[in-house]
Amino acid sequence: xxxxxxxxxxxxxxxxxxxxxxxxxxxxxxxxxxxxxxxxxxxxxxxxxxxxxxxxxxxxxxxxxxxxxxxxxxxxxxxxxxxxxxx
Amino acid sequence: xxxxxxxxxxxxxxxxxxxxxxxxxxxxxxxxxxxxxxxxxxxxxxxxxxxxxxxxxxxxxxxxxxxxxxxxxxxxxxxxxxxxxxxxxxxxxxxxxxxxxxxxxxxxxxxxxxxxxxxxxxxxxxxxxxxxxxxxxxxxxxxxxxxxxxxxxxxxxxxxxxxxxxxxxxxxxxxxxxxxxxxxxxxxxxxxxxxxxxxxxxxxxxxxxxxxxxxxxxxxxxxxxxxxxxxxxxxxxxxxxxxxxxxxxxxxxxxxxxxxxxxxxxxxxxxxxxxxxxxxxxxxxxxxxxxxxxxxxxxxxxxxxxxxxxxxxxxxxxxxxxxxxxxxxxxxxxxxxxxxxxxxxxxxxxxxxxxxxxxxxxxxxxxxxxxxxxxxxxxxxxxxxxxxxxxxxxxxxxxxxxxxxxxxxxx
Numbered sequence: 428x429x430x431x432x433x434x435x436x437x438x439x440x441x442x443x444x445x446x447x448x449x450x451x452x453x454x455x456x457x458x459x460x461x462x463x464x465x466x467x468x469x470x471x472x473x474x475x476x477x478x479x480x481x482x483x484x485x486x487x488x489x490x491x492x493x494x495x496x497x498x499x500x501x502x503x504x505x506x507x508x509x510x511x512x513x514x
Numbered sequence: 515x516x517x518x519x520x521x522x523x524x525x526x527x528x529x530x531x532x533x534x535x536x537x538x539x540x541x542x543x544x545x546x547x548x549x550x551x552x553x554x555x556x557x558x559x560x561x562x563x564x565x566x567x568x569x570x571x572x573x574x575x576x577x578x579x580x581x582x583x584x585x586x587x588x589x590x591x592x593x594x595x596x597x598x599x600x601x602x603x604x605x606x607x608x609x610x611x612x613x614x615x616x617x618x619x620x621x622x623x624x625x626x627x628x629x630x631x632x633x634x635x636x637x638x639x640x641x642x643x644x645x646x647x648x649x650x651x652x653x654x655x656x657x658x659x660x661x662x663x664x665x666x667x668x669x670x671x672x673x674x675x676x677x678x679x680x681x682x683x684x685x686x687x688x689x690x691x692x693x694x695x696x697x698x699x700x701x702x703x704x705x706x707x708x709x710x711x712x713x714x715x716x717x718x719x720x721x722x723x724x725x726x727x728x729x730x731x732x733x734x735x736x737x738x739x740x741x742x743x744x745x746x747x748x749x750x751x752x753x754x755x756x757x758x759x760x761x762x763x764x765x766x767x768x769x770x771x772x773x774x775x776x777x778x779x780x781x782x783x784x785x786x787x788x789x790x791x792x793x794x795x796x797x798x799x800x801x802x803x804x805x806x807x808x809x810x811x812x813x814x815x816x817x818x819x820x821x822x823x824x825x826x827x828x829x830x831x832x833x834x835x836x837x838x839x840x841x842x843x844x845x846x847x848x849x850x851x852x853x854x855x856x857x858x859x860x861x862x863x864x865x866x867x868x869x870x871x872x873x874x875x876x877x878x879x880x881x882x883x884x885x886x887x888x889x890x891x892x893x894x895x896x897x898x899x900x901x902x903x904x905x906x907x908x909x910x911x912x913x914x915x916x917x918x919x920x921x922x923x924x925x
Binding site for chain 2: 469
């Protein structure tokens with residue numbers, strides 16, 4: 428996956444777990460939770476969706492890497508660079 | 515009875531397979547319109563069910579729907595509708611003095627089955643088991659979701675009472691109001707049972723799941739051709755208050771809960787007991803201070819199983835034979851709404867106080883002589899002229915019986 432594809436994967440997940448949000452003006456450098464109504468259970472949904480779709484295990488100590496879109500994409504790039512987008 | 519011991523129904527919210535408001539539900543009951551349809555359930559293929567089509571987005575965001583349960587959505591819809599209907603000044607109502615008491619037949623089966631199916635797609639890897647499972651399956655979930663939706667900080671709980679649960683919710687409300695535990699009770703029953711295959715499969719294994727080429731003809735209480743239960747979802751929730759509080763704010767009063775009773779068969783896991791059912795009815799009549807001869811409408815529980823209908827028919831004959839009581843049945847229209855059944859069946863009859871009509875028991879072409887009742891309202895509604903007392907039966911597995919008697923309010 429490219430960086431852009433990884434970003435789109437995250438956007439797709441966010442659309443599923445926060446269906447009332449408008450993500451078109453999401454600022455990639457600002458924390459998700461400052462821009463959206465996301466609580467800790469929603470956040471765990473991001474982790475779960477990645478686990479289900481790509482078998483990625485994200486340890487709890489790495490959760491801080493999923494703070495913003497930029498940090499999330501950076502964290503996932505080495506893990507997903509050789510993985511195709513799930514169908 | 516002291517004024518603060520008199521308990522009245524002041525608001526109604528409901529969703530049934532044939533109506534999403536009391537007015538719509540009532541009209542369809544009078545018009546003989548069924549809500550039973552063909553329905554696909556996981557693993558089993560097509561079954562018959564009573565399916566609700568209320569608008570979830572009326573009181574929930576899509577995120578809230580995703581986070582919660584179907585029973586929670588049913589409860590939120592009905593509770594909000596009831597509060598709106600009650601005319602309560604909700605913004606200025608003390609939310610710490612509101613209690614939520616919802617009857618349920620079961621809760622958690624839907625969510626558990628969904629999760630097991632989900633992990634089956636991942637070779638049963640429990641690491642993909644949802645973190646939402648516990649808050650969705652705790653037994654208080656539907657009532658708790660109502661408190662979240664309406665900002666209620668008073669007590670909330672569900673009452674697990676099998677298919678006697680709808681009445682049990684109203685009974686709990688009356689008791690808590692009399693104890694002074696709350697000033698407004700949001701009470702009734704809810705069910706999401708059609709969203710798991712298990713309830714259908716279990717009734718089928720028991721030989722108690724209805725089948726028919728025409729879904730609308732499938733649920734046939736007291737009829738010789740009955741062949742089992744049609745499972746339904748739904749909810750019936752009321753605002754319930756002490757009479758003096760309702761009168762002080764000039765509330766519309768649907769009826770007064772003047773008597774109730776619950777007892778146990780102590781005889782079998784599934785087979786009901788005519789003796790204990792009759793005892794329960796008589797206990798409620800005694801507490802209400804009236805006799806069987808006073809009752810105008812008996813809303814029967816009958817589910818269209820072979821033995822269940824015979825037992826209830828015998829119990830009702832023992833109590834009401836020779837009286838004017840008109841006996842009807844709501845399940846013949848919508849199927850068995852489980853935890854919501856008792857509540858919906860009472861609520862669908864409440865407008866009788868205004869219009870004097872008893873809705874029918876439909877699909878009753880050939881009454882089974884073993885459970886034939888002389889005063890069944892068969893197939894067409896009956897104009898009773900005046901209705902003063904309604905008695906609502908609701909019975910369930912493990913031999914749980916509940917009866918609620920509501921009187922037309924007279925100031």
